[in-house]
Amino acid sequence: MxxxxxxxxxxxxxxxxxxxxxxxxxxxxxxxxxxxxxxxxxxxxxxxxxxxxxxxxxxxxxxxxxxxxxxxxxxxxxxxxxxxxxxxxxxxxxxxxxxxxxxxxxxxxxxxxxxxxxxxxxxxxxxxRVREVDLGRVGGHWFGGVLASGFDSRVNDRGNRMRLPAGRFKYDLAILAELAAFQPIPYRMRLDDGPEREIAATLVAVGNGTSYGGGMKICADARFDDGLLDVTVVGDCSRATLLRVSPRVYAGTHLSHPKVSTYRAKKITLEAPDITAYVDGEPLGALPLTAECVPGAVRVLVPEG
Missing domain, CATH: 3.40.50.10330 (Probable inorganic polyphosphate/atp-NAD kinase; domain 1)
Incomplete structure (x- = not known):
């Protein structure tokens, strides 16, 4: 045997x-x-x-x-x-x-x-040599990186509907189109068992990992082994401010901008009208949803050091 x-x-x-x-x-x-x-x-x-x-x-x-x-x-x-x-x-x-x-x-x-x-x-x-890594979970669905909701998920929605052009340029056009039509999104957010907060925001990102979109460090301080989700809220800001702040996401320096707030929680509940959540770049479903961190949920074969 x-x-x-x-x-x-x-x-x-x-x-x-x-x-x-x-x-x-x-x-x-x-x-x-x-x-x-x-x-x-x-x-x-x-x-x-x-x-x-x-x-x-x-x-x-x-x-x-x-x-x-x-x-x-x-x-x-x-x-x-x-x-x-x-x-x-x-x-x-x-x-x-x-x-x-x-x-x-x-x-x-x-x-x-x-x-x-x-x-x-x-x-x-x-x-x-394995590392136990935390995962996020929404209902029965797991995610390793970032749950996106708001402006970024609307860009994905629009880009996925566009047949032409192909490749990354399609999403660049989708960004421009969403910027032209953008209005702040009314969210209801609850962290752990705390009070419900009503916020007007550009986006809310929930990170088990640090980045999405090929290196955009939207939740730059997130860790895979702390048992917590990092929450980045980009508040109600103008199109000009959004365009100025967006390049800073690749270095993670956007977190210090006055329009950006960050939180940590074991669990978060999000509600907003007409918003699709994406996890690890894939569509998950419409808000509302509750995401939780599950410590050590997966064993990963990792490099030395």
């Missing part, structure tokens, strides 16, 4: 998004697989016809006792992988080949170097 269990544990599951990073997911799974095989592991690959099918297959691999689930893709695929491994003993590996890769960057993984990421996963498995 032990031999069978050991054999299963030596089998690693690559969870691959073939469309991540404009097709790089399928191409770059192979160097990661080779690195794991060179370390003595057997490797199988999980693909799905859609997200639901892929998640079902990933959960089946976890239930069968795979030694690790290694996500090959961007933040969206990592988010899908979290739905399979959170709350289990199965460790998560990350091979970051998407467009944002915020979760990977926050944990010091190499980006767009699948061979190196595969070697990190293999070395961590052989050494038993």
């Amino acid at each position: 032990t031999g069978t269990a050991d054999a299963v544990a030596r089998e690693i599951t690559l969870f691959v998004n073939p469309t991540a990073g404009r097709g790089r997911g399928a191409q770059t799974a192979q160097p990661a697989a080779a690195a794991l095989r060179d370390a003595g592991f057997s490797v199988r690959t999980v693909l799905g016809v859609d997200a639901d099918d892929a998640l079902r297959r990933a959960r089946a691999a976890v239930d069968e006792g795979t030694g690790a689930l290694v996500a090959v893709g961007g933040d969206g695929l990592v988010n899908l992988a979290l739905q399979a491994v959170a709350g289990t003993s199965t460790p998560l590996g990350v091979v970051a080949v998407g467009t944002g890769n915020d979760f990977a960057r926050a944990l010091s993984f190499p980006v767009r170097d699948p061979g190196a990421a595969g070697r990190i996963a293999a070395g961590a498995l052989l050494a038993g």
